[in-house]
Amino acid sequence: MTSFTVYQDRIDFDDRQGKRSASAEALPLSMFRTLLSEFSKYPYYFGAFERVFMQQTTDYESGFEDAYGFVLNGASGYDPDAEGHIRVVFKGDQMKRGDFDYMAMAAPDTSTAYKRGRRIAPEETYFKIERAFCKSDEDRPLEWFREQIERVVSVAERLDRATASLESWAASGMSMRAVCAQSIFCSRRYGEADVISHERLSGYAQKGWSLDEFKSRLTCRRCGSPAGRLVPMSRLRPAEAEGSPGGGSGR
Ligand SMILES: [Zn+2]
Numbered sequence: 001m002t003s004f005t006v007y008q009d010r011i012d013f014d015d016r017q018g019k020r021s022a023s024a025e026a027l028p029l030s031m032f033r034t035l036l037s038e039f040s041k042y043p044y045y046f047g048a049f050e051r052v053f054m055q056q057t058t059d060y061e062s063g064f065e066d067a068y069g070f071v072l073n074g075a076s077g078y079d080p081d082a083e084g085h086i087r088v089v090f091k092g093d094q095m096k097r098g099d100f101d102y103m104a105m106a107a108p109d110t111s112t113a114y115k116r117g118r119r120i121a122p123e124e125t126y127f128k129i130e131r132a133f134c135k136s137d138e139d140r141p142l143e144w145f146r147e148q149i150e151r152v153v154s155v156a157e158r159l160d161r162a163t164a165s166l167e168s169w170a171a172s173g174m175s176m177r178a179v180c181a182q183s184i185f186c187s188r189r190y191g192e193a194d195v196i197s198h199e200r201l202s203g204y205a206q207k208g209w210s211l212d213e214f215k216s217r218l219t220c221r222r223c224g225s226p227a228g229r230l231v232p233m234s235r236l237r238p239a240e241a242e243g244s245p246g247g248g249s250g251r
Contacts, residue, residue, distance in 0.1 A: 001135060001136070001137055002135065002136055002137075002138070002141045003133065003134065003135035003136075004022075004133075004134055004135075004141070004142075005131050005132070005133050005134075006024065006027055006028075006029050006032065006131060006132040006133075006134065007024065007029065007130075007131050008024065008029050009024055010022070010023070010024050011023070011024055011026065011027060011142070022142065026142045026146075027142045027145055027146050029129055029131070029132060030129075031146070031149050032086065032088045032129065032132040032149070033088075033101055033129045034149070034153060035070065035086075035088070035149045035152055035153075036054075036068050036088060038152055038153050038156035039052060039054055039070070039152060039156070040054075041156060041159070041160075042155075042156060042159050042231075042232065044231050044232075044233075045155075045159060045231075045232050046152065046155070047077070049235050050151070050152070050155055051071075051072075051073050051074050051075075052070065052071070052072055052073075052074070052152060053070070053071045053074045053077055053078040053079075054068055054069065054070050054071075054078065055068070055069045055078040055080075056068050056069075057069070058106075059109075060092075060106055060107070060108050060109040061108070061109040061111075063091065063092070064091065064092025064093070064094075064106050064108075064125050064127070065089060065090070065091055065092070066089070066090045066092065066104075066127055067087055067088065067089050067090075068087070068088045068090075069085065069086070069087050070085070070086040070087075070088070071084060071085055071086075072084040072085075072086065072145075072148040072149075072152075073148070083136060083137050084135075084136050084138075084144070084145075084148065085134070085135050085136075086132055086133070086134050086145070087132065087133040087134075088129065088131075088132045089129070089130050089131050089132070089133075090102075090127040090128060090129050090130060091127065091128060091130045092104070092106060092125040092126060092127045092128075093125065093126050093127075093128075094106075094123050094124065094125050094126070096126055097126050099128065100126035100127060100128045101127055101128050101129055102126075102127050103124055103125065103126055103127070104124075104125055104127060105122040105123065105124060105125065106122055106123070106125040107120045107121060107122040107123065108120050155236075158236055159232060159236065162174060162232070162236060163211075163230070163232060164211075165205075165210065165211055166201060166204055166205040166209055166210060166211045166214050167205040169198070169201055169205075169211070169232075170198050170199075170201040170202035170204075170205045171198075171202075172198070172232075172236055172237060173198050173234070173235075173236065173237045174198055174232045174233065174234050174235070174236060175195050175196060175197050175198055175201075175232075175233040175234045176195070176196045176198075176201060176230055176231065176232065176233060177190075177193050177194070177195050177196075177230070177231045177233045178193055178194060178196070178215070178218045178227040178228075178229075178230055178231075179193050179227065179228050179229045179230075179231060180193065180220035180222070180223065180225050180227070180228060181220075181225045181226050181227060181228035182220070182223055182225040182228075183228060185223075186220060186222055186223045186225060187222060187223075188220060188221070188222035188223065192222075193220075194221070195233050198234075201214075211230075215227050215230060
């Protein structure tokens with residue numbers, strides 16, 4: 001097993017025999033930020049069809065730390081002990097606004113004894129990527145992680161194109177699930193929402209409806225709220241079947 005930590009300026013390997021470092025260019029830290037942003041657009045799809053799973057944990061006890069664990073080739077669901085595991089760490093700051101990856105409302109964790117009783121209101125907190133810890137059994141782990149992240153990015157790009165319009169969605173062969181906009185409050189769960197086949201989507205596309213027009217006509221069967229997210233529910237057609245050869249991110 002090889003494990004290493006990617007920083008902005010270098011990669012440190014956890015070798016038993018002394019320290020070994022590699023250039024950050026082999027696997028730039030920015031790729032892990034891209035992995036998180038692309039995965040977050042289609043978490044259901046990546047879990048169901050690409051065996052990529054993610055779990056977020058936070059630690060706001062002394063400072064602000066968000067960690068995102070990824071399994072890139074998991075069997076079923078998230079498992080921190082799985083082969084090909086990544087842990088991407090973002091550090092938050094409530095003062096520095098200049099250079100950050102995302103903003104979230106956060107309050108210090110006051111559950112520990114010495115702070116107990118103090119209520120602190122959440123404030124804008126600016127998170128920036130700090131490091132990514134990787135472990136794998138592969139012979140060439142840097143290349144392997146790079147390829148795996150490129151795979152996620154390329155699938156997300158194809159999903160972006162497929163879900164851009166009702167027409168492209170129907171042509172992609174993917175069915176759609178419309179999630180209730182009140183999903184947090186509505187008693188109807190994600191799994192109960194209607195799945196709309198690509199054949200039906202194709203019929204609506206032929207009427208000349210845009211994706212927004214179509215979405216505005218969908219309402220939750222339980223609470224009557226409008227549709228929130230529209231989620232791809234089945235596999236994309238293979239890339240070769242797509243119209244534009246040479247498109248996508250190479251290969
Ligand atoms: Zn509802």
